[in-house]
Amino acid sequence: MNSSFYDDDRFLEIEHKLLELTLVRHSYIRDPQAQRHVREGFDRRLLMMQVSRIFLREQTKREETLGTICWELNVHLNSYYLNLRGALDNLAWALKYEFNLFPEVDEEKSPRRSYSNLFHRKFQELLRRDHSELAEMLFTLASWQTELSNLRDPAAHRIPLTVVAGVISSPEELEEFRRRESLASRPADQLEGHSRSSYLRQAQMAAKYHPLFALSGPTGLNVRQIPVQVAEDHDRFLRVAQATLQELLSFRDS
Numbered sequence: 001m002n003s004s005f006y007d008d009d010r011f012l013e014i015e016h017k018l019l020e021l022t023l024v025r026h027s028y029i030r031d032p033q034a035q036r037h038v039r040e041g042f043d044r045r046l047l048m049m050q051v052s053r054i055f056l057r058e059q060t061k062r063e064e065t066l067g068t069i070c071w072e073l074n075v076h077l078n079s080y081y082l083n084l085r086g087a088l089d090n091l092a093w094a095l096k097y098e099f100n101l102f103p104e105v106d107e108e109k110s111p112r113r114s115y116s117n118l119f120h121r122k123f124q125e126l127l128r129r130d131h132s133e134l135a136e137m138l139f140t141l142a143s144w145q146t147e148l149s150n151l152r153d154p155a156a157h158r159i160p161l162t163v164v165a166g167v168i169s170s171p172e173e174l175e176e177f178r179r180r181e182s183l184a185s186r187p188a189d190q191l192e193g194h195s196r197s198s199y200l201r202q203a204q205m206a207a208k209y210h211p212l213f214a215l216s217g218p219t220g221l222n223v224r225q226i227p228v229q230v231a232e233d234h235d236r237f238l239r240v241a242q243a244t245l246q247e248l249l250s251f252r253d254s
Contacts, residue, residue: 004235005227006057014238015050018245019043025249033107034097038248041090042241045083052076052083053234060211060226065204066165073163077213078154080230081161084237085153091244092118098248101126118240119145134247137239144236151215151222152233159216164223166207177203 004010022038029035055076059069066073096102096116101123105115115122118138128135154160168177184199191199211226 002225002227002231005231006061008053008057011053011234011238012050014242015046018046018238018241021245021249028249029094029098031097034094034248037090037094037097038245042087042094042245045087045090046241049080049083049087049234052080053230056080056226056230062209065207065209066163067201067204070163070165074160077163077226078160081148081152081154081233084233085148085155087237088118088240089116091241092116092123094248095127095244096123099127099130118244131247134243137243141236141240144233148233152229157215157217162214162216163226164210164212164214166204167210167212168207173207177207180205 022043026035026039029038056073059066059073093107093116095118096105102115105113107113107116114120117123119142124135124138127138149156152161180199180203184196184203212223213226213229215222215224
């Protein structure tokens, strides 16, 4: 199991420091729209991400099958990634307003709203003029942003991320799973007073639990380990958030 996902003191400490930083120094941001994206956007999303991450952390430390908790895990997994992408957008808009990047771009109507993206080439070109270190750091994470967008953004795909309820690892387990599953499809008078869902839960118990989630695409399923993937993505997200907020919240006398 990924230690940084389950032993997450470092993640919690950084999250706390980020929220403390925006609470104490938010007045250092001059533009009110930039403040709005930090306080009402980023801060709220970070807290929602923390709730979802902790839920995933606690509920994937198990050996027994998931049962109905699987659907709650699906909610939190998709919520985590939706808010991750949203928080990155909030940081980009805060930079755009505070440093007057793309002044012609309107948040509500402009067809060039896509420019306000931390990883957009034009955005980084403008940022590099006066904030080169931040722009360079974002440039080094371009491949992560591409993978995040292509593989783990529920908003960009027609099918949500899905937690794997259980894994069948042998022909015997598969045979038992199918036997139990078939019981749920019997006529109502043969269900012996049990619900169909109870038989399906019994079928799930024939599988073994592993902390996995699946991404569905035209070419099939792509399976990832929850603790490994979320820990890696969260670590990169926090790096971006730290660097961006430090740039936004550094004290300026001029």
